Amino acid sequence: MLIFAFLTIYFAVYLTECKKQNPSIVIVGAGASGIAAATKLLKNNYTNIKILEAEDRIGGRIKSVKVGDSYVDLGGEFYDGSKDDAVWEMVKDLGILKDRNVDYKIISDGQEIDDENKEKLIAYVISFQDEEECRNLRSIGECFEKTYASLLQRSKSDKETRLLEKSRIWLKNFLSFIGMSTNINDQLLKSYSKQSSSLHWNGHGYKTVLDVMMQKYPDITKQLPIDDKIFLNKRVIHIKGWKNDTIKIKTDDGSRYKADHVIFTTSLGVLKAKHESIFHPPLPANKIAAIKNSGFGSLAKVFVFFEHELDVRGTLHCVWNKQDLKLFNWLKNLVFLIVDERNPKILNGFYGGKGVTLIDTLSDEEVFKGQKYLVSKCLTPKFNVSEPIKILRTSWSTNTNFLGVNSYVSVKGRYNEKLAETLVATGGKPSILFAGEATHPYYYSTVHGAVESGYREAKKIIDFYNTP
Structure with a gap:
């Protein structure tokens, strides 16, 4: 025993x-x-x-796809850390992170808007939450409505007012994109980050x-x-x-x-x-x-391929008229465009905001038609660009293994x-x-x-x- x-x-x-x-x-x-x-x-x-x-x-x-001799990222793309985190510690001595060109251009009615109004719009996106009107508000959406109204009131001309009115949806979607939410009325204002990364992976993905x-x-x-x-x-x-x-x-x-x-x-x-x-x-x-x-939100990317290299540098924003969107209303969710620095025949479009998940439900044919229209309305009047030949797109919100992209604080x-x-x-x-x-x-x-x-x-x- x-x-x-x-x-x-x-x-x-x-x-x-x-x-x-x-x-x-x-x-x-x-x-x-x-x-x-x-x-x-x-x-x-x-x-x-x-x-x-x-x-x-x-x-x-993270979804890096080989295109030619380098990679494009359908998922995470820019390093947006604070240089004291785990990723920075891993790669800081490898020489693979590179500054990107963040020179902003805002196109309206086929023309680039003047520097004064451009700087005003970009400054608003960066610092809108610091305004006194937002002191006791909880959501980004509430703060936006207050500060946007003040922005309109401070307009110096009818021309500036028309530009601000056209920019309203774009500004909302920009704020949604930065916060990774699809509903700025649900995102906590105090969680909004001003940080914007200019570092990319220089073709490594x-x-x-x-x-x-x-x-x-x-x-x-x-x-x-x-x-x-x-x-x-x-x-x-x-x-x-x-x-x-x-x-x-x-x-x-x-x-x-x-x-x-x-x-x-x-x-x-x-x-x-x-x-x-x-x-x-x-x-x-x-x-x-x-x-x-x-909170959990989403965004979309569409990579547009061209036969010839694009003569476009920096970060391009398109502000739409209502009549521009009759055929492809989902283009209102476009936040910005950049040309891939290692693949200058590729234009990368970033989409965010309320309704952005609709893009993931569209057919490739519909999205491609929309990109051709986008190029004709936003790029062709100012830049020398050829016809798009194909697209590569994301579908994060409809992929049942993800159902979106990133969390946010509600x-x-x-x-x-x-x-x-x-x-x-x-x-x-x-x-x-x-x-x-x-x-x-x-x-x-x-x-x-x-x-x-x-x-x-x-x-x-x-x-x-x-x-x-």
């Missing part, structure tokens, strides 16, 4: 120690946060890892961040053993038993996995739409409330830290850990926020096993 008891205790301790040495970890999503978590775990000798990715590629909302984390760049011979741990086309549909010692995961192709820990990194959009069907038992009420009340409250709270199993084990840009307390809606959140959740697992 004593021998049996001894053996039972011995094997229990033995199994526990084995588990501590190499716990099984499933990471849901191979975007920036998922790759960050995996690489940190691997560097700390946690090798029993599986990364389940719903798409047929890694990167998540934002995917470089993934390569650096995986140690495939700058020296591929030092890469981490991660490739065979990534499983593509594996959309997770069920995560069961998170209160228990073993978590069971199922993907849409019928594959099943077991894990001691799950790091869940999919977008807030997916959490909003699918948390009830994914998690069993259900998530705690406070976690559900955080998911529901957090007027309903700031819930980033609540989104990041770990679900703990019986006995105190961190069971389901949440990463992703929406879980970062202040770098939400950014790639560096996603990366840091992945590191954070990996560290929780490492600390759990390193704690006596």
